[in-house]
Amino acid sequence: MDCNTLLNEFQIVKVLLVDTQTKSLVLLGKINSQDAIVTFEKTAFSASLENNAQFKLQDILESTKLINHNDIYFWSMGLLVQDLDAAPGTKVNLIYPATEKHIRKYETQKLHMVRETAEMYEQKVAPFVETQKGDRIQWVYNIIFKDKESESFVHNNTDPQNGFVLxxxxKWDQKTMNALYLVAIVRRTDISSVRDLNSSHIEYLEGILRKIKEATCEAxxxxxxxxxxxxxxxxxxxxxxxxxxxxAHPGLGSGLNVGKAILLDDIIDNLKLCSDYYQRKTLTYHLGELHPLWEILKN
Ligand code: M7G
Incomplete structure (x- = not known):
């Protein structure tokens, strides 16, 4: 079934999130009695408008309704001229069928800061990580082993040990340059997270970082x-x-939060200072109460 047909079948069950900062709305619903999640994110203005005074206001603004005015100041609500190719109003993501973990990820929830020591990692987190492989990362294997999405690869090195796909x-609409968002997925399957990195990976990571920058800047x-x-x-x-x-990406939701996002440059530097830095370091990050790890770590 194609995406449009699936969206037409979507029956809303619950609003999971309304985010005024990222201008997004996340809905939980059913398609053919299975759970599905639809995410709307309002689009940015086209970058082609920048440094371009060759258009009329009416090209982008259909009508307005005044909210109020005072002296030289006027503020209104407006209806934009929209066009599915040139000026779409929203980016729509669909997850179908959605798992319980997807639903918990998007739902509004209380957040907690967690200080994960090396012992907590060994005893509680590492066993949890092992349960998160298999089907959950099928989309990753589709990209690295089955060339899924290959029409949009920016870089592809097929070496099983050092190669990666960029x-x-x-999350990216593939148009708004200010919001450019790529993901580099390594081909080796033995690194689950930063916790598995040590000084033996320095050259490997430096090579990836160099190539990411080169390929992205060229493309x-x-x-x-x-x-x-x-x-x-x-x-x-x-x-x-x-x-x-x-x-310059203006809004990433929680994706750029201190603790959650760790710069690759800093990781490489830390490994140079201390070979087993990420095996010893207490890592501090936030977790939502609905995250399955919270259940495991809260006591
Ligand atoms: P993460 O840090 O594991 O998760 O990053 P989070 O940022 O979502 O919390 C995974 C990244 O992969 C995210 O930036 C996702 O948007 C992206 N991603 C997830 N899926 C299922 C796909 C996919 O099927 N294709 C592509 N191109 N990117 C995906």
Missing amino acids: LPDM FVMEEDELRVFVHYQPSYYHFHIHVVNV
Whole structure:
């Protein structure tokens, strides 16, 4: 079934999230009696408008309704001119069928800061990570082993040990350059997260970082210092991957929060200072109460 047909079948069950900062709405619903999640994110204005005074206001604004005015100040609500190709109003993501973990990830929930010591990792987190492989990362294996999404690969090195695929992240609309968001997925399958990295990986990581910057800058005509390259801890998916984002990206939800996002440059530097840094370090990050790890770590 194609995406449009699935969306037409979608029956809303619950609003999971309304985020005024990222201008997004997340709905839980049913398609053919299975759980599904639809996410709407309002789009940015086209970057082609920048440095371009060759358009009329009516090209982008259909009508307005005044809220109020005072002296020289006027504020209104407006209806934009929209077009599915040139000026779409929203980016729509669908997860179907959605698992319980997807639902818990998106639902509004109380957050807690967690200080994960090396002992907590060994005793509680590592066993949890082992339960998170298999089906949950099928989409990763589809990309690295079955060439899924290969039409949009920015870089693809097929070496099983050192190779990786760099491609647009599903968070990116593949148009708005300020919000450029790529993900680099490594081909080796023995690194679940930053906790598995040690000094033996320094050259490997340096090679990946160099190639990420080179390939991204060439493909999108950018400078290396315009890229924010980082990993997440905890990630949602335990197969090592790296986020590559335009430093000008205006809003990433919780994806850039201190603690959760760790710069790849800092990781490499830390490994140079101390070989088993990430086996010994207490890592501090936030977890939502609905995250399955919270159940395990809260006591
Ligand atoms: P993460 O740090 O594990 O999770 O990153 P989080 O950032 O979602 O908390 C995984 C990254 O992979 C995220 O940036 C996702 O948007 C992205 N991603 C997830 N899936 C299922 C896909 C996919 O199927 N294709 C692509 N291109 N990106 C995906």
